[in-house]
Amino acid sequence: TQASAAQALVASLPHNSNKPGEIGHANAISPPEGQHADGAQPVVSASTLSEANASDKTRGPHAPGTNAWQGDLEAARADASGQVLTTNQGVAIADNQNSLKAGLRGPALLEDFILREKITHFDHERIPERIVHARGSAAHGFFECYEAIPDLTKAAPFQAAGKITPLFTRFSTVAGERGSVDTARDIRGFAVKFYTDEGNWDLVGNNIPVFFIQDAMKFPDLIHAVKPEPHHGMPQAASAHDTFWDFVSLMPESTHVLMWAMSDRAIPRSYRMMQGFGVHSYRLVNEQGQSQFVKFHWTPKLGVHSLVWDEALKIAGMDPDFHRRDLWEAIESGQYPEWELGLQVFSEEQAEQFSFDVLDATKIVPEELVPVRPVGRMVLNRNPDNFFAETEQVAFCVAHVVPGIDFSNDPLLAGRIHSYVDTQISRLGGPNFHELPINAPLAPVANNQRDGMHRRTVNRGRVAYEPNSLAGGCPFQAGAMKGFVSFPQPVQEDKVRGKPEKFADHYTQASLFFDSLTPPEQRHLAAGFRFELSKLTVPAIRERMVASLVNVSPELAAAVAEGLGIDVPAPLPRALETPAKPEVTQSARLSQKAFPGDGRIATRQVAMLVADGVDGAALAAVKSALEAEQAAVTLIAPKLGNVIAADGSKLAVRGTLENSPPVVFDAVVLPAGEAAVGALSQLGHTQEFIVNQYRHGKTLLALGEASALLDQAGIPRNLPDGSADPGVIEQAGGDAAAAAKAFIAALALHRHPARETD
Ligand code: HDE
Numbered sequence: 034t035q036a037s038a039a040q041a042l043v044a045s046l047p048h049n050s051n052k053p054g055e056i057g058h059a060n061a062i063s064p065p066e067g068q069h070a071d072g073a074q075p076v077v078s079a080s081t082l083s084e085a086n087a088s089d090k091t092r093g094p095h096a097p098g099t100n101a102w103q104g105d106l107e108a109a110r111a112d113a114s115g116q117v118l119t120t121n122q123g124v125a126i127a128d129n130q131n132s133l134k135a136g137l138r139g140p141a142l143l144e145d146f147i148l149r150e151k152i153t154h155f156d157h158e159r160i161p162e163r164i165v166h167a168r169g170s171a172a173h174g175f176f177e178c179y180e181a182i183p184d185l186t187k188a189a190p191f192q193a194a195g196k197i198t199p200l201f202t203r204f205s206t207v208a209g210e211r212g213s214v215d216t217a218r219d220i221r222g223f224a225v226k227f228y229t230d231e232g233n234w235d236l237v238g239n240n241i242p243v244f245f246i247q248d249a250m251k252f253p254d255l256i257h258a259v260k261p262e263p264h265h266g267m268p269q270a271a272s273a274h275d276t277f278w279d280f281v282s283l284m285p286e287s288t289h290v291l292m293w294a295m296s297d298r299a300i301p302r303s304y305r306m307m308q309g310f311g312v313h314s315y316r317l318v319n320e321q322g323q324s325q326f327v328k329f330h331w332t333p334k335l336g337v338h339s340l341v342w343d344e345a346l347k348i349a350g351m352d353p354d355f356h357r358r359d360l361w362e363a364i365e366s367g368q369y370p371e372w373e374l375g376l377q378v379f380s381e382e383q384a385e386q387f388s389f390d391v392l393d394a395t396k397i398v399p400e401e402l403v404p405v406r407p408v409g410r411m412v413l414n415r416n417p418d419n420f421f422a423e424t425e426q427v428a429f430c431v432a433h434v435v436p437g438i439d440f441s442n443d444p445l446l447a448g449r450i451h452s453y454v455d456t457q458i459s460r461l462g463g464p465n466f467h468e469l470p471i472n473a474p475l476a477p478v479a480n481n482q483r484d485g486m487h488r489r490t491v492n493r494g495r496v497a498y499e500p501n502s503l504a505g506g507c508p509f510q511a512g513a514m515k516g517f518v519s520f521p522q523p524v525q526e527d528k529v530r531g532k533p534e535k536f537a538d539h540y541t542q543a544s545l546f547f548d549s550l551t552p553p554e555q556r557h558l559a560a561g562f563r564f565e566l567s568k569l570t571v572p573a574i575r576e577r578m579v580a581s582l583v584n585v586s587p588e589l590a591a592a593v594a595e596g597l598g599i600d601v602p603a604p605l606p607r608a609l610e611t612p613a614k615p616e617v618t619q620s621a622r623l624s625q626k627a628f629p630g631d632g633r634i635a636t637r638q639v640a641m642l643v644a645d646g647v648d649g650a651a652l653a654a655v656k657s658a659l660e661a662e663q664a665a666v667t668l669i670a671p672k673l674g675n676v677i678a679a680d681g682s683k684l685a686v687r688g689t690l691e692n693s694p695p696v697v698f699d700a701v702v703l704p705a706g707e708a709a710v711g712a713l714s715q716l717g718h719t720q721e722f723i724v725n726q727y728r729h730g731k732t733l734l735a736l737g738e739a740s741a742l743l744d745q746a747g748i749p750r751n752l753p754d755g756s757a758d759p760g761v762i763e764q765a766g767g768d769a770a771a772a773a774k775a776f777i778a779a780l781a782l783h784r785h786p787a788r789e790t791d
Contacts, residue, residue: 109470110418120150160425161460162211165256166222168270169205170304170357171424172364174413176200176227176374182408185325185378186317188437189229191408199228201471202413203427204304204360208259209270214349215356216340217270218299218561220290223309223331224429225411228475235433236329237453240301241293242310244394247286247536249448254280273568282578285539285608288585289395292546295561297339297554297625302699302783303359305370305636306338308628313446314391314398316439316520317378324520326384326391326441328377328398330405335370336630338783341557342564344696344729351694359636361416368636368663369414375405388613389542390535394445396542400622423471428457439520462486479508538612543585545615549623553786559589563596572599580605634780635663640698642719643670643686646708649678651736651769655702658773664780669693671716679706690718695725700780705737705764713742720746730784732760734776740765752787760785 118126126147133145141148163169178196185191190198205222206213221240226233245255258280261267268274272294281287293299301307309331318324340348348355363370377398379391389396417423430453431446440446457466463486466472481497496504510516547555562582566575575597582590583604594601621627639659641652659666670676670686678684687693695701701722704710713719723746726733735743740763743750752758760779764772779785 109422120147121154160462163205163460164456165207166205166224167211168209168213168215169203169222169424170360171201171203171417171427172360172413173199173201173415173417174369174411176409176411178409179407184319185327185376186437187320188234188317188435189231190227190234191437198230199475200411201226201228201423201427202411203424203429204356206270208272213270214353216300216345216348216353218272218294218342218345218565219270220294220299221301221304221307223307225309225331226427226429226433226472227435229435230476231435231437232476233433233472233474234435234438235429235431235453236311237429237431237449238309238311238329238331240307240309241290241298242308242312242328242330242397243290243293243542244312244445245281245287245290246284246445247393247395247532248444249452250444251284252445252448252452255284273565275569275571275574278566278569278574278578279571282574282581285581285584285605286395286536288539288581289543289546291562292543292558292585295565296546296550296558297341298337299561300340300342300345301356302338302340303335303363304356305360305363306333306335306630308332308337309372313394313443314384314441315446316441317376318437318439318520322518322520324439325378325380327379328403330375330377331372331411332375332405332628333370333372334631335633335636336783337625337628338630339625341729341784342560344725347694347696347725352697355697360413362665363636364413364416366636366665369412371413372411373407374409374411375407377403377405379403388535388615389538390533392441392443392533393536394443395536395539399545399617399620401617401620405622422469426461426466426469427471428453428461428466428469430454430457434517436515436517442522465489481508534609535613537609539608540584541612541615545618545620546623547586547589548618549620551624551626551786553789554624554626555589556592556789559592559596562589562593566593566597575599576602577605629783632781633662634659634777637664637699637780638697639664639666639700639702639780640688640693640695640722641666641668641702641704642690642713642722643668643676643684643704644709644712645677646706646712647676647678647684648705648709648737649680649682649684651705651764652678652684652702654769655734655736655773655776658770658777662777664777667693667698671712671718676709679708690716690722695722696729698726698731699783700732700776701726701734702776703733703735703739703742705739707738710738710741714745723748727761727788730760730786730788732762732776732779732782732785734762734764734772736764736769736772754787758785758788760788 118129120126132148133142134140135142143149176190176198178191178194178198180194182191190196202225203222205224206215206217206219207222208219209217222237223240224235224237226235246252257263257276259272259277261269262274262276272278281291298307309329311327311329314326314328316324317327352358360370377400379398379402383403384391387398387402391398431449432451432454434440440450458464461469464482465485465487467474467478468487468489481499483492483497494504499508499510500506547558550558562578566578569575576599579590579594579597579599580602581604582593583601584607587601590601641656643652656666667687668676668684669688669690672689673686675683676686703713703723719742723733723742727746727748733743733748743761743763748761750758750761750763759782762772762775762779
């Protein structure tokens with residue numbers, strides 16, 4: 034009874050309805066004073082999926098919203114409900130407030146094993162952070178296959194329509210340390226661990242489809258160049274410094290990814306609103322042993338949307354956890370982010386005809402050449418229970434592939450196959466990291482690997498070798514039908530250190546990207562270069578980089594040079610004077626415009642500025658219209674507490690002008706009501722709020738008298754071309770419902786870049 038009462042309590046709270054399933058969660062939200070109730074039992078929410086198709090190896094169907102790991106994680110979960118405090122040896126602790134002393138004012142005693150155990154454990158709470166991608170956030174979810182594709186691959190997740198494969202996905206920045214800001218200009222990691230029936234498959238990708246270098250040999254150099262400079266440890270989570278630009282300007286193969294990294298792609302609005310790419314060409318292998326190349330694409334249902342740089346800089350100070358919070362809150366509120374997995378599949382013969390080399394990770398395969406075929410979707414529907422145990426200890430390894438997925442000869446990929454397993458051994462303290470609950474596969478594990486640091490498995494019997502007769506020959510080889518067999522690609526050439534010819538074309542696809550962007554995207558990209566290069570202390574590096582840009586686009590180079598106050602230099606010599614003619618010179622799929630999303634405004638953050646005397650009815654009409662669309666509305670006032678509306682009703686305030694800065698909102702509603710507008714107009718914060726919203730291209734709605742606040746902040750109503758700005762909406766005597774409708778339509782556009790004049 035107690036448990037069901039607790040469940041009812043949690044169900045009534047505005048949280049992810051899957052959450053009550055967690056042991057102890059109900060008590061955690063509201064622990065009865067002085068009481069410790071039993072934990073709530075897991076609750077499985079209603080299912081909409083064809084989970085009957087989940088395989089028996091994944092231990093039965095996983096209803097959406099339940100922990101994929103019901104089996105194994107359940108065993109590892111700890112819950113202290115109803116328990117007394119103990120030492121790690123299970124000895125009950127009588128006093129957790131005072132150390133053992135010889136007399137109340139006397140010296141502490143060495144004998145205090147309880148204090149020593151507690152402090153010793155604390156001293157060792159941290160593990161080394163990831164050398165790259167240290168800062169990240171993750172969530173549980175599932176992959177659902179749209180249709181069986183056995184003709185392409187025998188990989189387990191793709192064998193039946195509706196099949197569910199549980200997964201865990203971690204997003205990250207690359208350069209910053211674990212505690213660095215979320216909104217740095219950087220590539221984002223996009224790593225997915227599929228717990229398939231046939232073992233774990235890790236698809237360790239990024240939100241940008243190309244990389245800085247072509248060969249693993251250069252990776253430590255790249256990372257040493259981008260990390261804080263070693264003499265003074267600055268700057269944190271930023272590529273805007275000499276060593277990074279020194280390196281990349283000497284490595285023209287980086288030019289293509291620099292286009293992406295200086296574009297809006299490197300400052301996503303949300304992890305939920307970015308694409309993911311496997312980057313390398315991989316192989317798909319079917320049951321018959323036939324293989325084709327594949328590039329993996331994740332496309333977000335919410336569309337691809339970005340911040341603007343000025344906003345990203347300000348958010349960094351005001352909410353360094355911006356992306357972490359966004360992901361967490363979306364999942365808690367039941368708005369599960371979703372991506373479609375698409376495959377670009379092409380044969381070896383096709384690849385040979387391309388003007389670029391598919392083994393070169395600095396090149397894309399334009400979608401005009403090979404379209405992306407949707408094969409399934411990923412839904413993230415459950416936040417981790419514990420950041421350290423899951424998000425921090427999860428170990429993604431490029432080497433984790435399953436039958437049906439194989440590698441290409443991409444020389445960058447080859448280095449990665451080695452690196453990830455190696456790094457986990459030091460980061461997670463030994464070779465048994467696969468036993469950590471978050472890393473353990475759902476598929477059974479049986480082998481003769483034994484012992485080592487932190488071994489958890491208690492292997493029985495005296496046999497730890499194969500072949501054996503004493504254990505009946507077990508575990509035995511699976512054979513080619515079931516086991517992993519590498520694709521038998523013929524190899525017959527000289528051992529060399531070098532690169533194929535087409536790798537030397539460093540500019541064609543950089544130009545393709547730039548030329549495929551919309552004018553505002555191009556402006557942002559040029560401004561990205563301008564900002565970063567303006568931070569350099571060595572002018573020669575700046576000039577060398579601009580000289581490289583001349584090869585991409587003289588127009589871009591001129592814009593950047595102008596912004597830096599230098600003349601456009603002569604182009605850098607090209608490694609390949611006459612590159613192959615590209616198949617496409619513009620691609621509609623490179624601009625973010627190609628990914629507007631589903632047109633919904635769910636989870637968009639809307640600020641409503643209020644003060645005493647607001648017109649409560651108008652505000653309520655707009656608020657309920659927004660909430661009907663699942664936007665997140667926050668009432669912001671000069672101070673916390675309640676605001677008294679003109680009709681005497683009370684409105685509860687959730688944020689203040691001081692603690693809720695404009696940059697963390699997608700749009701703002703300014704209230705009607707003479708007294709409220711008068712009060713807000715007296716505050717510098719109000720003007721700053723409105724000006725920031727406007728400058729960052731966001732949607733503004735002025736109800737009733739609030740048009741005066743727009744006037745006071747100097748907000749133009751027209752775009753530079755003279756047409757009306759669709760993102761500045763005034764009720765101006767009209768009805769609130771119509772204003773709300775226009776506001777919602779404008780908010781669905783994400784931003785209004787046509788307004789930008791700086
Ligand atoms: Fe990584 N990378 N990387 N990388 N990478 C790591 O593994 C490495 C590369 C990527 O959320 C490390 O567990 C080498 C490309 C992601 O835990 C390390 C090379 C792509 C993550 C490592 C590359 C990535 C990592 C650091 C060049 C996109 C975070 C800690 C040969 C396709 C995964 C760790 C997570 C993490 C090495 C290049 C993506 C050291 C040697 C290309 C998303 O093993």
